[in-house]
Amino acid sequence: METVHSKDGTEIAFDGIGEGPALVHVGGALNDRGSGAALAGLLAPRHTVLSYDRRGRGDSGDAPPYAVEREIEDLAAVIETAGGSAAVYGMSSGAVLALRAAAHGLPITRLALFEPPFVPAHDDRVTRARAYNTELTALLADGHRGDALALFMTNVGMPAEMVRQMRGAPMWPALEALAPTLAYDSAVMDDAATGAELPEDLLGRVAVPALVLDGGDSPAWMRDIARRTAALLPAGTHRTLDGQTHDVDPAALAPALEEFLTG
Incomplete structure (x- = not known):
């Protein structure tokens, strides 16, 4: 390193x-x-x-x-x-x-x-990206890193049952430590302003x-x-x-x- x-x-x-x-x-x-x-x-x-x-x-x-x-x-x-x-x-x-x-x-x-x-302009994914940013921001502000991580995973298409299983997996704590940076990726995508258009x-x-x-x-x-x-x-x-x-x-x-x- x-x-x-x-x-x-x-x-x-x-x-x-x-x-x-x-x-x-x-x-x-x-x-x-x-x-x-x-x-x-x-x-x-x-x-x-x-x-x-x-x-x-x-x-x-x-x-x-x-x-x-x-x-x-x-x-x-x-x-x-x-x-x-x-x-x-x-x-x-x-x-x-x-x-x-x-x-x-x-x-x-x-x-x-x-x-x-x-995402394509005028697609419903634009609305979903904005909603995702709002919910992610609130979860991280309240310190709910695990819930923020789960939100991201379901948002990208992972089945909810699979996410529930992952929350008990050995890898989960390491992923949860990265959860605050999901807000950084959302900012890079410009989710809040443009819905990632x-x-x-x-x-x-x-x-x-x-x-x-x-x-x-x-x-x-x-x-x-x-x-x-x-x-x-x-x-x-x-x-x-x-x-x-x-x-x-x-x-x-x-x-x-x-x-x-x-x-």
Whole structure:
């Protein structure tokens, strides 16, 4: 583990592995830097892969009040320690953070995104995203981390009975410790203001080469959003990984990333 300090002084922990051009991995909700370890190992022979704990997670620090701009500064600090510029891969809400960072002007050379979870305009998911943000905020304010975690899981489609079973599993305390950062992901998605609608203006400002990936077995609406995201990016392309879902297998993902990064 290594650390770097963000602009506001927050310590950000990261792991680096491999040799070659830098690639920074940005995890999604409930991910820490360990979530990218398997992918990093597959890419390491030709890339230096940096996986970091987003603020409030793992060994990274935190500093209230939260703002998406602070997370962009965190990513900027990791890119700086990687040599001043880097390719970036973002997963789910981490893909949206990476998009916001690229639009902000960070020195990102290439951008790879897996299933950014935007929602179509005028879809009932917009209303649900706003309602989710309101309920999540209230639960976390009252200290109900377990209930907030359960809310997130049911919101993304996990059956309620499965969530009840998970609450007794050994992994639950570690996940519950990450629950406050669910509010950070909700802010990255802009749930409260826009209901996570596809941000056409923001996407139009991302000029770097970008690859948007989805899984062939993911829900149709998520695959459609991936295609639409790619189409709105000035230098965007789209690719489907057959047989994959939102829980993408690193062994299926790594070759697609390798081809994009070296193409």
